[in-house]
Amino acid sequence: MSKQPNIVFIMADDHAAKAISCYGGGINHTPHLDRIASEGMRFDHCYVTNSICTPSRAAILTGTYNHVNGVTTLDTHINNRLPNVAKHLRSGGYQTAIIGKWHLGEGKEHEPSGFDFWSVVPGQGEYFDPTMIEMGVEKEVPGYATDVITDKSLAWLESRDQSKPFFLMCHHKAPHREWEPHPKNRDLYQHDIKVPETFNDNYKNRAKAAAEAKMRIKDDITYADLGLVQPEGGAEIGERATANKNDTRRKIPNPENVSGLRLIDKDTGEVFTFHTNEELSHFKYQRYLKRYLRTIESIDESVGRVLDYLEEHNLSDNTIVIYTSDQGFFLGEHGWFDKRFMYEESFQMPFLMRYPREITPGTVCDRVICNVDFAATFLDLAGLSIPSYMQGISFRPLLTGKTPKHWSDIAYHRYWMHRDRDHNAYSHYGIRNQRYKLIYWYNEGYDLPGTNHGGEDREWELFDCEKDPLELFNVYADSEYESVVIEMTALLDNKMAEIGDEPEH
Ligand code: CA
Numbered sequence: 001m002s003k004q005p006n007i008v009f010i011m012a013d014d015h016a017a018k019a020i021s022c023y024g025g026g027i028n029h030t031p032h033l034d035r036i037a038s039e040g041m042r043f044d045h046c047y048v049t050n051s052i053c054t055p056s057r058a059a060i061l062t063g064t065y066n067h068v069n070g071v072t073t074l075d076t077h078i079n080n081r082l083p084n085v086a087k088h089l090r091s092g093g094y095q096t097a098i099i100g101k102w103h104l105g106e107g108k109e110h111e112p113s114g115f116d117f118w119s120v121v122p123g124q125g126e127y128f129d130p131t132m133i134e135m136g137v138e139k140e141v142p143g144y145a146t147d148v149i150t151d152k153s154l155a156w157l158e159s160r161d162q163s164k165p166f167f168l169m170c171h172h173k174a175p176h177r178e179w180e181p182h183p184k185n186r187d188l189y190q191h192d193i194k195v196p197e198t199f200n201d202n203y204k205n206r207a208k209a210a211a212e213a214k215m216r217i218k219d220d221i222t223y224a225d226l227g228l229v230q231p232e233g234g235a236e237i238g239e240r241a242t243a244n245k246n247d248t249r250r251k252i253p254n255p256e257n258v259s260g261l262r263l264i265d266k267d268t269g270e271v272f273t274f275h276t277n278e279e280l281s282h283f284k285y286q287r288y289l290k291r292y293l294r295t296i297e298s299i300d301e302s303v304g305r306v307l308d309y310l311e312e313h314n315l316s317d318n319t320i321v322i323y324t325s326d327q328g329f330f331l332g333e334h335g336w337f338d339k340r341f342m343y344e345e346s347f348q349m350p351f352l353m354r355y356p357r358e359i360t361p362g363t364v365c366d367r368v369i370c371n372v373d374f375a376a377t378f379l380d381l382a383g384l385s386i387p388s389y390m391q392g393i394s395f396r397p398l399l400t401g402k403t404p405k406h407w408s409d410i411a412y413h414r415y416w417m418h419r420d421r422d423h424n425a426y427s428h429y430g431i432r433n434q435r436y437k438l439i440y441w442y443n444e445g446y447d448l449p450g451t452n453h454g455g456e457d458r459e460w461e462l463f464d465c466e467k468d469p470l471e472l473f474n475v476y477a478d479s480e481y482e483s484v485v486i487e488m489t490a491l492l493d494n495k496m497a498e499i500g501d502e503p504e505h
Contacts, residue, residue, distance in 0.1 A: 006165050006168075009374075013326055040321070048349050049370060055071050065372060072414075096117075149171070179291035181291060199334075218254055320381060323353075341415070381396055415429075418445030436488055438485075439463075462481055
């Protein structure tokens with residue numbers, strides 16, 4: 001019998017594929033992440049079933065959709081008595097650990113279960129000197145979060161029981177907002193980062209949800225997001241000026257006339273002065289992108305350390321290394337930051353996998369996979385049986401260029417938090433195959449925590465992802481696409497029936 005492979009699952013928080021250089025975004029350079037792709041496989045169509053942190057993590061752990069595992073919003077935490085992939089691997093002979101971000105709730109009912117060792121940050125965690133809950137005990141750990149999580153991961157690998165295969169989930173806090181870089185990376189990116197062509201999107205030809213979302217870099221980013229403060233006694237500008245000036249969650253004013261607005265870098269004291277609205281918008285985008293990319297610099301370095309450790313300890317050949325993110329993120333596309341939507345930038349998860357025993361180096365997979373499929377795939381690779389409650393399907397055959405039986409190339413997405421306070425994103429569900437994307441904005445909130453009641457008109461969207469990759473034209477009502485609408489609606493219907501999710505009428 002061949003030895004069971006080790007699995008190192010590295011997951012970042014909000015890391016868009018575009019910000020990994022092997023995906024060709026052209027905005028940064030990530031040599032260590034690229035190593036996983038050049039020595040393994042890059043997946044170009046990996047999707048999240050609910051583009052926010054908590055539900056994505058629940059889907060990954062349990063191999064089930066959110067209406068089944070119950071974790072539909074940021075405020076519905078996991079019941080840790082549910083079976084999960086770590087429990088199955090553990091009973092199948094693995095030593096298991098999770099280190100870093102958990103974000104599935106705290107306390108006895110929600111803390112990690114199925115892990116021999118766990119050390120996680122409460123909630124979103126902090127970038128500096130993070131508090132960690134380690135096997136139930138809270139402690140503050142000095143250092144930068146990405147380094148702390150990496151150090152603890154390597155220490156666990158070093159101290160593990162070497163007679164067993166291991167499953168390590170290394171979950172970074174970065175690059176989640178508020179995008180605080182390590183001090184040594186604060187001066188990276190002195191040049192301007194290119195601005196996406198949809199930055200000034202006017203949201204025409206789309207459902208109302210796009211125009212209504214409060215995720216615009218120009219209008220909705222806050223002082224805290226950009227590490228800024230206002231000068232003492234400085235001029236208050238704009239209608240939002242009545243809000244508490246010391247509240248860093250407050251949005252940065254962006255009225256017609258900004259002349260004289262001054263902002264200060266909270267770390268260096270550098271003062272920025274603005275004369276025009278355009279100057280301020282440009283500044284916000286650049287500042288956001290640079291802070292975001294600087295935090296990724298530390299992740300890239302961390303991944304290099306993990307790969308080096310495996311190499312040095314002769315573990316590379318028999319260890320599966322995965323890099324992914326709990327969802328994608330908008331980096332100025334459509335003028336936005338944040339996620340939540342089924343539009344491509346937030347729906348797509350980066351997914352890189354290295355496994356010399358089965359993957360030919362430097363290969364690319366364009367089949368559709370989903371985060372719900374991860375758990376089944378891990379169990380398959382470990383030679384363990386996949387329990388029938390799991391709804392995902394193992395994509396292990398794709399690693400060697402074969403297509404798994406019953407492979408549908410369909411990804412299903414559902415977002416429940418209708419018009420949450422901070423982002424005003426509308427609830428929706430839909431499916432994507434390799435060519436088209438169908439979205440139904442059903443715009444209901446129910447009584448779930450963190451949601452509003454609906455009342456908005458319901459709308460459908462269809463995008464031709466080949467002809468319109470930037471998703472600027474909803475062709476749902478276009479007669480040319482009549483048969484596509486029928487076909488995609490049937491696929492959506494079948495998918496919801498298959499996974500047992502309830503359609504909205
Ligand atoms: Ca996230």
